[in-house]
Amino acid sequence: MFSKILIANRGEIAVRIIKTCRRMGIATVVVYSEADADSMAVEMADESVFIGGAPAAESYLVADKIVAACRATGAQAVHPGFGFLSENAGFAKRLADEGIVFIGPNPRAIEAMGDKIESKKFAAKAGVSTVPGHVGEIDDVPHALKIAGEVGYPVMIKASAGGGGKGIRVAWNEKDVEEGFPAVRAEAKASFGDDRIFIEKFIESPRHIEIQVLGDKHGHVVHLFERECSIQRRNQKVIEEAPSPLLDEATRAAMGAQAVALAQAVDYDSAGTVEFVAGQDKSFYFLEMNTRLQVEHPVTELITGVDLVEQMIRVAYGEKLGFQQSDLSINGWAIESRIYAEDPYRGFLPSIGRLVRYSPPHEGDAGAAKIRNDAGVREGDEISMFYDPMISKLSTWGPDRTSAIAAMGRALEDFHIEGLGQNIPFLAAVMDQERFVSGKLSTNYIKDEFPDGFHGVEPTPFQRDLMAAAACAMHRRLTARSAPQLVRDE
Amino acid sequence: MIAGHDQRLVRVTNGGERFAVTFEDGRPLHLTEIDWRPGLPLFKAKLDGKPFTASVKPAAEGFQIRHRAALAHVLVLTPRSAELHQKLPPKQAADTSKLILSPMPGLVVSLDVEPGQSVQAGQAVAVVEAMKMQNIIRAEREGVVKTVGPKAGDSVAADEVLVEFA
Numbered sequence: 001m002f003s004k005i006l007i008a009n010r011g012e013i014a015v016r017i018i019k020t021c022r023r024m025g026i027a028t029v030v031v032y033s034e035a036d037a038d039s040m041a042v043e044m045a046d047e048s049v050f051i052g053g054a055p056a057a058e059s060y061l062v063a064d065k066i067v068a069a070c071r072a073t074g075a076q077a078v079h080p081g082f083g084f085l086s087e088n089a090g091f092a093k094r095l096a097d098e099g100i101v102f103i104g105p106n107p108r109a110i111e112a113m114g115d116k117i118e119s120k121k122f123a124a125k126a127g128v129s130t131v132p133g134h135v136g137e138i139d140d141v142p143h144a145l146k147i148a149g150e151v152g153y154p155v156m157i158k159a160s161a162g163g164g165g166k167g168i169r170v171a172w173n174e175k176d177v178e179e180g181f182p183a184v185r186a187e188a189k190a191s192f193g194d195d196r197i198f199i200e201k202f203i204e205s206p207r208h209i210e211i212q213v214l215g216d217k218h219g220h221v222v223h224l225f226e227r228e229c230s231i232q233r234r235n236q237k238v239i240e241e242a243p244s245p246l247l248d249e250a251t252r253a254a255m256g257a258q259a260v261a262l263a264q265a266v267d268y269d270s271a272g273t274v275e276f277v278a279g280q281d282k283s284f285y286f287l288e289m290n291t292r293l294q295v296e297h298p299v300t301e302l303i304t305g306v307d308l309v310e311q312m313i314r315v316a317y318g319e320k321l322g323f324q325q326s327d328l329s330i331n332g333w334a335i336e337s338r339i340y341a342e343d344p345y346r347g348f349l350p351s352i353g354r355l356v357r358y359s360p361p362h363e364g365d366a367g368a369a370k371i372r373n374d375a376g377v378r379e380g381d382e383i384s385m386f387y388d389p390m391i392s393k394l395s396t397w398g399p400d401r402t403s404a405i406a407a408m409g410r411a412l413e414d415f416h417i418e419g420l421g422q423n424i425p426f427l428a429a430v431m432d433q434e435r436f437v438s439g440k441l442s443t444n445y446i447k448d449e450f451p452d453g454f455h456g457v458e459p460t461p462f463q464r465d466l467m468a469a470a471a472c473a474m475h476r477r478l479t480a481r482s483a484p485q486l487v488r489d490e
Numbered sequence: 491m492i493a494g495h496d497q498r499l500v501r502v503t504n505g506g507e508r509f510a511v512t513f514e515d516g517r518p519l520h521l522t523e524i525d526w527r528p529g530l531p532l533f534k535a536k537l538d539g540k541p542f543t544a545s546v547k548p549a550a551e552g553f554q555i556r557h558r559a560a561l562a563h564v565l566v567l568t569p570r571s572a573e574l575h576q577k578l579p580p581k582q583a584a585d586t587s588k589l590i591l592s593p594m595p596g597l598v599v600s601l602d603v604e605p606g607q608s609v610q611a612g613q614a615v616a617v618v619e620a621m622k623m624q625n626i627i628r629a630e631r632e633g634v635v636k637t638v639g640p641k642a643g644d645s646v647a648a649d650e651v652l653v654e655f656a
Binding site: 350357412413414416418425426456457458459462463466467468473474475476477478 | 526527528541542557558594
């Protein structure tokens with residue numbers, strides 16, 4: 001096994017990787033920028049190397065500096081975490097040339113999956129279902145009608161060069177196509193100077209479901225079931241869970257088999273994620289493959305008992321996977337909430353600053369449930385403007401979905417942060433929503449449920465009672481008087 | 491904030507571990523295993539056996555209490571004070587129609603108007619930088635500038651007055 005690993009990342013994921021390395025008896029080196037000199041990761045690692053200014057382009061993204069840090073410390077391998085250089089095939093190649101092991105997939109797999117068109121070709125060849133549609137030019141309305149009929153309504157008429165909501169029209173019937181096709185074409189020509197149009201299946205109320213895969217250098221690939229990440233705000237995941245409340249055994253098996261087939265098609269030899277968009281009718285279509293560890297990997301670890309970072313290190317060293325597909329099963333349910341430094345009451349505006357108070361709930365057993373908090377900060381630390389404003393990832397596990405949600409609600413109550421805006425009240429609101437509890441998720445969830453933003457919720461009768469009782473108890477402790485009291489909520 | 495007013499007469503009894511609050515209608519609430527001392531930001535206890543944690547902060551005549559997504563200002567008063575409190579005129583929300591406020595904390599990059607200048611609705615009056623993004627602040631109505639608050643280079647808090655109209 002490696003004796004020393006360098007972590008080319010920061011924050012909670014650097015801390016997360018250090019914890020596994022410690023358990024495996026591997027020494028750790030972290031690199032750090034000017035902004036992270038006093039970080040928790042630097043404090044925890046066995047060695048640390050300063051690599052430059054706070055902007056990532058001057059530090060965490062500079063391959064030369066990472067390689068030099070490996071040389072200086074004798075680290076044999078690099079774990080890139082996620083973001084930064086984690087999906088950079090050039091960096092993976094460069095390490096290989098220098099005789100340093102990249103703890104991630106081979107560069108060809110990164111390249112093949114990093115290209116949107118290339119990855120779809122691989123997917124189609126591997127028998128992975130892709131969104132039905134017509135790629136290629138469409139001449140006129142009759143041609144568009146013919147294609148729409150073949151794809152099946154509703155369809156999306158889209159400008160090839162489209163983006164930002166422009167040049168997109170949903171058609172529910174032939175009349176919509178007759179009107180929409182010329183309109184989108186005109187808009188595409190005017191906005192992008194390119195009037196090429198394509199038509200594909202429109203998925204109503206889509207859900208984001210992804211399959212975790214794990215491969216080794218000996219041709220073995222398994223999947224570790226799915227995660228559902230439908231609760232998103234502006235394409236940013238906020239709440240994730242595993243398994244998905246949508247899937248049944250047959251769909252789960254089909255998605256898992258397709259994800260494994262795609263991974264095998266590119267000789268995938270690390271942890272990776274195959275992302276799908278799913279319809280409410282359990283139809284599913286390939287979106288893309290992420291060739292790295294995902295932010296939301298803890299929920300998979302909680303339901304499978306597999307440490308994904310450990311597995312990445314083992315397969316990178318050349319070990320064979322120590323288990324087969326039939327050895328894996330889903331145990332219970334896990335939910336992850338991303339605690340962000342943002343002000344939910346002000347349109348989720350980023351709210352950077354110092355964590356004047358930072359007191360997460362106790363990790364470990366909480367009755368029949370479990371609590372895990374992945375963080376890279378301590379009280380007094382700064383959430384800076386240079387990096388992702390995530391404070392921590394709070395995960396709960398329960399024997400079933402209801403208990404995992406209840407545990408998350410309680411864990412959010414016990415999480416205390418002062419000094420900057422944070423989204424805990426918003427996350428708690430979602431946990432209390434009937435629609436979330438019933439599992440009727442969609443990537444439109446936040447838009448549907450909070451059309452005018454977040455403004456807190458009206459207290460329930462239980463909450464009114466607890467507030468009245470707590471206020472009286474606190475008042476009594478502060479004054480120690482005894483007279484009939486009036487409680488008033490305003 | 492709880493919309494509307496909810497006033498309840500309660501009798502408080504304190505018997506060792508248990509703390510009971512009885513409403514006017516006779517309905518009792520029992521708080522047990524209270525884990526809170528003055529100064530602590532979290533109030534933990536069981537209400538009729540159900541555990542909860544609330545974020546608490548002293549506020550005028552009472553407490554600001556948040557439980558999950560619900561936030562309220564709870565006043566604890568003697569019956570006599572409550573009666574008097576009822577007679578207080580409700581607080582008026584500040585009139586901000588003549589003000590342009592900074593929507594976020596940040597750095598004033600430029601303040602593009604001066605006192606005496608007339609401004610059209612939609613006209614840019616300032617640029618505030620936050621999170622490396624420059625935000626153009628525009629007038630929501632037309633008017634004549636009476637005073638300007640900060641100058642270029644100043645830091646501003648959220649809701650700080652940038653421009654006041656006459």
